[in-house]
Amino acid sequence: MEMLLDAISWLLILVGSVFLVVGGIGVVRLPDMFARMHGAGIIDTLGAGAVLIGLIFQAGLNIVSVKLVLIVVFILFTSPTTTHALARAALNGGVRPRVEAPPEDAPTGGGGESSKT
Amino acid sequence: MMFSVAAIAVLVTMVLTIYRAIKGPTVYDRILAVNAFGTLTVVLIAVYGFLSGRPEFLDLALVYALINFIGTIAVSKYVEFSHMGRPSGGDELGDI
Numbered sequence: 001m002e003m004l005l006d007a008i009s010w011l012l013i014l015v016g017s018v019f020l021v022v023g024g025i026g027v028v029r030l031p032d033m034f035a036r037m038h039g040a041g042i043i044d045t046l047g048a049g050a051v052l053i054g055l056i057f058q059a060g061l062n063i064v065s066v067k068l069v070l071i072v073v074f075i076l077f078t079s080p081t082t083t084h085a086l087a088r089a090a091l092n093g094g095v096r097p098r099v100e101a102p103p104e105d106a107p108t109g110g111g112g113e114s115s116k117t
Numbered sequence: 118m119m120f121s122v123a124a125i126a127v128l129v130t131m132v133l134t135i136y137r138a139i140k141g142p143t144v145y146d147r148i149l150a151v152n153a154f155g156t157l158t159v160v161l162i163a164v165y166g167f168l169s170g171r172p173e174f175l176d177l178a179l180v181y182a183l184i185n186f187i188g189t190i191a192v193s194k195y196v197e198f199s200h201m202g203r204p205s206g207g208d209e210l211g212d213i
Contacts, residue, residue, distance in 0.1 A: 010119045017126030024133030033146050040153045048160045051123055067175040078186040089197040090145040
């Protein structure tokens with residue numbers, strides 16, 4: 001049983017670490033502010049959630065796991081709220097989502113160029 | 118062992134989000150990156166508590182999650198309206 005719990009927690013921590021790094025690469029590499037929100041969402045929900053749930057399996061049933069459950073629930077509630085408020089503020093502040101150019105304008109389909117609006 | 122892997126992944130992601138927070142073209146990019154950095158700090162505090170064998174740091178992580186949420190909402194509201202006192206009346210988008 002201990003081996004099973006350790007295996008589950010290690011698997012979750014590894015998957016969470018991978019998704020943390022993937023979300024960080026997305027925050028750096030994605031071309032638009034509204035696209036970078038996807039990377040931040042991966043960091044908030046899947047990365048942090050998987051790592052903290054893995055730590056719950058490592059802790060067992062005591063006050064530590066209760067605190068970890070509280071942290072996970074709070075992050076899962078506040079991350080969509082923060083992203084929604086930030087997207088509303090950016091849209092109200094004049095940032096427009098990057099719209100893909102028509103195919104006849106960009107036949108190569110490269111992502112380097114950015115349209116105006 | 119696994120805690121060290123998770124801590125290194127969190128630190129690498131912290132470097133990436135700090136890069137975006139410094140380089141970001143608009144102020145909303147910086148807010149987004151700082152919000153992600155706060156979440157990563159919560160994870161790092163929790164992982165470090167298990168790494169050092171004394172998981173009593175989770176109170177700090179919980180408080181940091183609360184402060185991160187309130188701070189991000191306050192900064193985005195301040196950037197949008199340039200004040201935090203009265204709500205925005207008459208705007209079509211309303212209050213955030």
